[in-house]
Amino acid sequence: MDPNEVLKFLRLTYTGLSDGALLALIALGLVLVFKSTDVINFAHGEFMLLGGFVGYQLLTITAGWGIDPTLGTIISVAALVVAMVIVGTLVERLVLRPLIGEQIISVIMVTIGLSSIIDAIVGLAWGTIPQPLPYSIVPEALAGRWQIEMEGARRPLNLPQEAMLTILVVVILVVLLMLFFKRSKYGIAMRATADDQQAAMSMGISIRVVFGLTWSMTAVLAGLAGLLIGELTNAVGGDIPVVGLRAFPVIILGGLDSIAGAIVGGFSIAMLETYASGYVHPSLKNVVPYVALLIILMIKPYGLFGQKRIERV
Amino acid sequence: MATQSGIYHETYGSDMQLRPTTMQRVRLALVAALLVVIPFVVDSSTQRLVNTVVIASIGAIGLNVLVGFTGQISLGQGAFLAIGAYACGLLQVYFAVPWPIALLAAAFISALLGGLIGLPSLRLKGLYLAVATLAAQQIVEWVIINWDPIDGEINGRATDALRIPGNALFGNADLRLNNNDTLFYVVAAAILVVVAMATTNLFRTHIGRAFVAIRDQDIAAEVMGVNLYRYKVLAFMVSSFIVGIAGGLLALQSTAISFERFTLSVSIEYLAMIIIGGLGTVSGSIYGAAFIVVLPELLRSVGRALAGTDPASLSEFNRVLPFVQEGVFGVVIVVTLIIEPEGIQRIWRTIKDYFRLWPFSY
Numbered sequence: 001m002d003p004n005e006v007l008k009f010l011r012l013t014y015t016g017l018s019d020g021a022l023l024a025l026i027a028l029g030l031v032l033v034f035k036s037t038d039v040i041n042f043a044h045g046e047f048m049l050l051g052g053f054v055g056y057q058l059l060t061i062t063a064g065w066g067i068d069p070t071l072g073t074i075i076s077v078a079a080l081v082v083a084m085v086i087v088g089t090l091v092e093r094l095v096l097r098p099l100i101g102e103q104i105i106s107v108i109m110v111t112i113g114l115s116s117i118i119d120a121i122v123g124l125a126w127g128t129i130p131q132p133l134p135y136s137i138v139p140e141a142l143a144g145r146w147q148i149e150m151e152g153a154r155r156p157l158n159l160p161q162e163a164m165l166t167i168l169v170v171v172i173l174v175v176l177l178m179l180f181f182k183r184s185k186y187g188i189a190m191r192a193t194a195d196d197q198q199a200a201m202s203m204g205i206s207i208r209v210v211f212g213l214t215w216s217m218t219a220v221l222a223g224l225a226g227l228l229i230g231e232l233t234n235a236v237g238g239d240i241p242v243v244g245l246r247a248f249p250v251i252i253l254g255g256l257d258s259i260a261g262a263i264v265g266g267f268s269i270a271m272l273e274t275y276a277s278g279y280v281h282p283s284l285k286n287v288v289p290y291v292a293l294l295i296i297l298m299i300k301p302y303g304l305f306g307q308k309r310i311e312r313v
Numbered sequence: 314m315a316t317q318s319g320i321y322h323e324t325y326g327s328d329m330q331l332r333p334t335t336m337q338r339v340r341l342a343l344v345a346a347l348l349v350v351i352p353f354v355v356d357s358s359t360q361r362l363v364n365t366v367v368i369a370s371i372g373a374i375g376l377n378v379l380v381g382f383t384g385q386i387s388l389g390q391g392a393f394l395a396i397g398a399y400a401c402g403l404l405q406v407y408f409a410v411p412w413p414i415a416l417l418a419a420a421f422i423s424a425l426l427g428g429l430i431g432l433p434s435l436r437l438k439g440l441y442l443a444v445a446t447l448a449a450q451q452i453v454e455w456v457i458i459n460w461d462p463i464d465g466e467i468n469g470r471a472t473d474a475l476r477i478p479g480n481a482l483f484g485n486a487d488l489r490l491n492n493n494d495t496l497f498y499v500v501a502a503a504i505l506v507v508v509a510m511a512t513t514n515l516f517r518t519h520i521g522r523a524f525v526a527i528r529d530q531d532i533a534a535e536v537m538g539v540n541l542y543r544y545k546v547l548a549f550m551v552s553s554f555i556v557g558i559a560g561g562l563l564a565l566q567s568t569a570i571s572f573e574r575f576t577l578s579v580s581i582e583y584l585a586m587i588i589i590g591g592l593g594t595v596s597g598s599i600y601g602a603a604f605i606v607v608l609p610e611l612l613r614s615v616g617r618a619l620a621g622t623d624p625a626s627l628s629e630f631n632r633v634l635p636f637v638q639e640g641v642f643g644v645v646i647v648v649t650l651i652i653e654p655e656g657i658q659r660i661w662r663t664i665k666d667y668f669r670l671w672p673f674s675y
Contacts, residue, residue, distance in 0.1 A: 040440050098651045104439050105386050109588050110650045112581055116643025123636035245577075252444050287455040290448035294433065297445055301436040 008278065011159065016274035017267065018163035021170040022228065024266025026247040027254065028173070029221035031262045036194040036214045039096065039107050040256070043115035044222055045244020050087065050118050051223025052236035053126050055080045056133055063134040073137045080227065081220050088219030092212050115241070123238070130237025137231050138162040166228055173221070174263065186213055194257070249289035253296055255306020264304070331513060348502055352495045360494045362610060367501040368562045369602035371508050373586040374595055375555030378512060380584070381592035382521070383548040384528030385434055389446035390583040392430070392453035393553045395575035397423040397560020399457065402477045402570055409478075412490060412565055419561035420554050427553020434545045438531070450577055457572040474571035477564055490565040501562055505599075508555055513595050515551070524548050528593070585642065589649050591658030600657040608645070609638045 026044065033041045041047075058079050062072035095114055099107055142161045181187040186209075192200040193210045201207055222244075229243055230236035250269045254261020269289045277285035302308050322328040332338050351363055376390050387393075401419035404410040410418070430449045437445055477491060490497045515521040523544045526534035535541045564570050582605055590601020613634060620630035653660055 034440075040443070095647055095651070102650070102654060104443075105380060105584075105588070105592070106650050106654055108386065108440075108443060109584060110647055112584070113643040113646030113650070116639050117647065118643075120636040120640030120643065123639070124633065127632075248444050248447060252441065256440065283455070283459050287452055290451045293448050294445060294452075297433055297437055297441065301441060 012274050012278040013271075014159050014163070016271040018166050018232075019274060020267035020270030021166040022225065022232070022243070022266075023247055023250050023270050024263045025166070025170050025173065025221060025225045025228070026244060027250040027262035027266050028170075028177070028259065029218040029225070030247055030251050031254075031257065031259055032221070033214055033218045034251070035257045035259070036190050037096070037211055039111065041218065042108060042111040043091075043118060044218070044247070045241030046115040046118035046122075047084075047087070047219050047222035048226035048229065048244050049122050049236075049238070049240040050226070051080060051084055051219075052226030052230045052240050053122055053131075054083050054223065055227035056126075056131050056230060056236045058083075059137070060134050069135045069137075070139070072135070077137075077224075077227070080223050084219040084223035085216040087223075088216035089212050091219070092215035096215065097208070097211070119241070128238055130235035130239075132235045133230055136162070137227070138165050142168075163232065166232065169224065169228060170263075173224070177259070186210075190214065246289065249293040252293050252303055255303030257307055258303070258305035261303060261305030331517075348506070351502075352498050357494060360498060362607070364494060364498055364501060364566060366603045366606045367498070367505050368559050368566065369583075369586065369606050370599040371501075371505050371562065372556050372559035373583055373590065373598035373602040374508055374512050375552050375557075375559060376583050377587045377593065377595070377598045378515075378524070378555065379548055379552035381587055381594070381598075382516060382528060383524040383545070383552075384531075385431075385545060385548060386439070386443040387446045387552075388443055388577065388580050388584070389430060389449040389453075390556065391575040391577060391579040392446075392450045393423060393427055393556040394560040394563065394579065395453055395457060395572070396426050396553070397557030398564040398570050398575070399475065399560075400557070401561035402475050402564040405478055405564075406475065416558065416561040416565065419564075420557040423557025423560065424550045424554035427557070428546050428550040430553070431546045431549025434549065435542045447577070450580055454572055454576065457575070474569040476569045477567060491568050497566055504558060504562070508558065509595050509599070512555070520544070520547065525593075582642075585646050587656075589645060589656050591656030594656075594658045597656050597658030600661070604645075604657065605642075608641065612638050612641060 026048070029047075030041055030044055033039055033044075055076060058076035059072065062076050065072070067075075091114065095110055096107075099110055138161075142164055179187075181191055189200070189205045190210050190213065192203065192205055193207060197207060200210075226236070226240055229240055246269075247266075250265040251262060252265075253269060254263075254265030269292070272288055272292060273285050276288040277283075296303065300306075322333070327333060332341060352360065355363065372390070372394060375393070376387065379385050379387050397419045400422040401412075401415045404415040404418055405412065430446065433445045434442055490500065516525065523534065523539045526537070526539055527541060527544055527548075531541060560575075563574065586601035586605045587598055588601070589604055590599070591597025616630050616634055616637070620626045649656060
């Protein structure tokens with residue numbers, strides 16, 4: 001086997017995995033909202049944009065204090081989480097709650113309108129030029145590149161170690177989310193709401209609290225994803241929502257309401273993208289996920305893991 | 314002043330009328346008069362804006378057939394427009410077809426491809442269908458960018474844009490649409506009138522009633538004997554036929570077209586038009602189209618007036634304007650949905666009813 005081919009395969013696989021972790025993280029936020037509130041959030045990419053820029057601002061402020069990057073990162077991420085919780089709660093309270101019970105098209109459009117508003121706010125506040133982060137948020141242990149010498153290839157495999165950060169973050173978040181859903185009172189309330197809103201209400205669960213919590217959680221996930229993209233691409237800029245758009249094939253593939261589906265879908269779509277662009281043609285990256293999506297929808301209309309809905313008149 | 318408590322029909326003829334009252338006929342005459350007068354009174358830049366509104370109205374009516382009347386959410390409006398525009402443009406470039414034939418052919422090609430895009434609608438609905446049309450949007454965009462035969466060249470340099478020659482009619486160079494705004498207006502406004510009348514009447518036939526039945530409750534419609542699959546695909550075809558005309562007109566209006574004019578944000582703009590105007594109404598589509606097209610221009614002129622001639626405030630104005638336009642666009646959508654989900658059309662009716670029933674409204 002040609003060692004160059006092996007190198008290429010390894011490199012593509014690694015890119016696919018770290019990209020997949022990112023897509024899974026984004027899709028997770030979308031699925032979370034759909035599962036408990038039946039809304040597809042077309043403003044998720046803009047939440048990421050906002051999170052990225054808020055994160056950038058916080059890092060800049062902490063850098064101004066002249067403290068250690070590790071401590072600065074921790075403070076900034078914590079403050080980012082708080083900020084995104086506030087954003088999520090506000091959005092739910094002001095925009096989504098009045099539309100509970102409206103038809104699907106209204107709810108889709110309101111999130112689209114919201115995305116325009118957030119875009120405009122971010123543009124007014126931070127402009128259109130991509131801003132590099134003041135310091136890297138990658139822990140020391142992950143900084144640098146892996147050098148793998150291939151036998152006979154004479155070419156080291158340069159893999160950016162910080163891409164591992166996404167995988168690490170996603171693993172931690174998934175574990176935390178699972179614990180939250182299995183163990184905590186609110187997690188169980190959220191699952192109950194997702195299952196049957198009326199039954200949950202009659203058992204004394206406050207749907208409003210659950211909805212507010214869901215939107216805060218999705219905003220936090222989006223904010224973290226935005227900051228990660230800022231780190232991976234070395235700058236936060238206006239193209240972050242485009243990455244958010246890439247998550248739609250993922251959630252359809254996995255099923256709109258399946259958390260496991262979001263993760264499996266994220267990795268499969270990213271692998272598909274990377275291999276297609278690496279082995280066939282680079283431009284295929286943008287279109288292959290959508291072709292795959294159409295084929296899957298033809299075979300399984302509710303995605304691979306989605307719950308089939310039974311309808312009554 | 315005597316107020317009527319209702320409209321009484323004494324003959325089948327009057328029952329079938331589209332506009333039963335005298336007031337409605339008077340208003341129709343006023344609108345017709347307005348349409349005729351416009352090219353005589355406005356300057357050329359306003360005429361271009363009016364032309365854009367007319368094209369957008371046709372496109373919005375087409376989208377409303379699919380979304381407002383049949384209830385199939387589509388994020389692929391940009392793709393349908395692109396198909397119409399490129400079909401019309403390519404026919405002119407490669408086969409030197411005169412523009413009326415190219416326009417008609419573009420509408421039919423668009424209807425065929427629209428039916429194809431509508432095929433998944435048998436098994437998908439709601440959000441899943443919306444994302445499937447998003448896929449169509451992305452795929453069409455990709456084809457336009459990556460398929461070489463439809464790229465043209467400008468000044469000898471290859472670009473992604475397709476140059477439209479603007480074929481003359483009867484060999485008369487004055488009868489080209491892309492350099493004659495008034496002629497374009499006459500053609501486009503005539504088409505708009507035909508499309509609006511045809512669509513209004515469509516919903517008085519069994520086909521249109523079937524569309525509405527599918528929107529209101531698809532399972533019940535099926536039980537009552539509406540062939541869901543046939544009518545859903547038909548709705549996609551009718552819709553993309555009309556949108557194809559709008560796309561073709563876009564191509565005829567311009568000297569070049571490129572994918573930037575058919576992106577996802579265009580799809581979103583059209584959705585905003587029918588949401589703000591009113592879902593499931595023909596007049597609402599026109600109000601909404603006019604509103605969404607004129608709004609950014611209005612903001613631009615207001616902003617320019619506020620900025621004055623000071624260079625510092627002018628550069629600030631240029632920096633802020635695109636964001637303000639986008640932000641206002643979003644705010645309008647959100648506020649419309651929260652306050653009056655049925656749109657401008659409904660607000661207009663409320664105002665009318667207020668005066669019709671005054672002083673004893675209930």
